[in-house]
Amino acid sequence: MASTLTGPALTASRNALSAAMADHPDIEEDSKESGEVQEVNMESQAESIRTVFSDPTNFNVKHPLYSSWTLWFDSPATKGRNLPQTPVSAFPPTPVAQTPGPAAAQGWMEDIKRVISFDSVEEFWGLYNNIVPPSQLPQKANYYLFKEGIIPAWEDEANKNGGKWSIQLPKDKNRGNVDKMWLYTMLAAIGETFDPSLTTADPSSPTPASLITGVIVSTRPQFYRLSIWTRLAPGVSATEEGGLKERIEGVGRHFKYSVLGYPENAKLAGPLATEVEFLSHKDSEKKKGAKKITV
Structure with missing residues (x-):
């Protein structure tokens, strides 16, 4: 059999x-x-x-993941410095690989530090248990967890036609929740539950690429931001596949209700806070006329 x-x-x-x-x-x-x-x-x-x-x-x-992942980090302390060791990890630093994106991203990539790559459940927990949680990061710091071979930049080939789901949360009200939210976001990403097409593919057919390229947590003076990046966005890709908008919206609903744990129809917008919103990377560059999707 x-x-x-x-x-x-x-x-x-x-x-x-x-x-x-x-x-x-x-x-x-x-x-x-x-x-x-x-x-x-x-x-x-x-x-x-x-x-x-x-x-x-x-x-x-060991329990292998469907994809290999890389954690990246940057903060004001790392900008313009060639650090011998990243300050956020107990692991020795992984040398930064040749950037696969265009030259436009090169200057920015000089400030971001590649922490480590992993491809198993055990390695993920080894990493997670040895890094500083988001609630203790300095202001303007970022963690980027992206699939191996994809850099966390709009210019990367895997990201250029995509966009991101994001939510902004006031810092004073969410300092006790952001670490759990970031953990659950990472687990949903490496477990491929945001867009389950990768894990539910017909074994006899080529496995479709997951929409998800990476997830980010950012700390700012007054708020935290959690983001999920996708490789496609409605109305952006010339080769847009059928049902893309529904798949994108499904990612947002899973993020809001299952990962972050908000009740359906909850209104989140307020001072320093946003709803769970999707915006294509191309629309992010526009000052007016950007088309957002909310759930």
């Missing part, structure tokens, strides 16, 4: 089985000698598989 698992899920299953077989080489040897498929005691094999949930220090199987 053919497996119904695809991509990283299939890889994870094979890795787990390989780890179990490595701990029981006698099973494989017996099968080779007899030429027959031996009955496998799955309960016994499962006991040899150690994950971070059962053994936080000596696990032998």
Whole structure:
């Protein structure tokens, strides 16, 4: 019977089985000698598989994500300086890779620091548990969590036809909530729940690209801003696919109701606060006539 698992899920299953077989080489040897498929005691094999949930220090199987991700950081303290080590992480810094975007983004990219890349659940928690939370970041600092190979700039090929969902929250009322909101936003991104087309694709067809390219949290003197960047925006891409507006709106609804936890029909706008709003990157450059989508 053919497996119904695809991509990283299939890889994870094979890795787990390989780890179990490595701990029981006698099973494989017996099968080779007899030429027959031996009955496998799955309960016994499962006991040899150690994950971070059962053994936080000596696990032998990791849980892969559907995509690899990179965390970037900048703040006034990093601008114009070639820091030997980023101040927000206990991990050694990852050298900044060659920027894939146009030259227009190069000057800005000199100030942003690449912290680390990861592609598993365990590596994500190792990163998260060793960085400063947003509520403790200095003013005008930003965390950018983007898929590997995509830089957090409008000029990047993956972002230029896209836009962003964002919400602005007053700092004094949300200092105790922003860390949880940022964590849940990151988990939704790496878990591919904002736009689940990537994880629900027909195994027999090419996997469609997720709309999501990255998520950002920004600290400003009087507010926090959380953003979700998409690779497409309604009315921007010449090759716009059917149902794009509905998919974009679905991302916003999931962000507002499931991730941030606001009740349906809640009105959020107020002093220093905004609704959950979508704006294309091209419209962000306009001072007038920008078309926003709200949920």
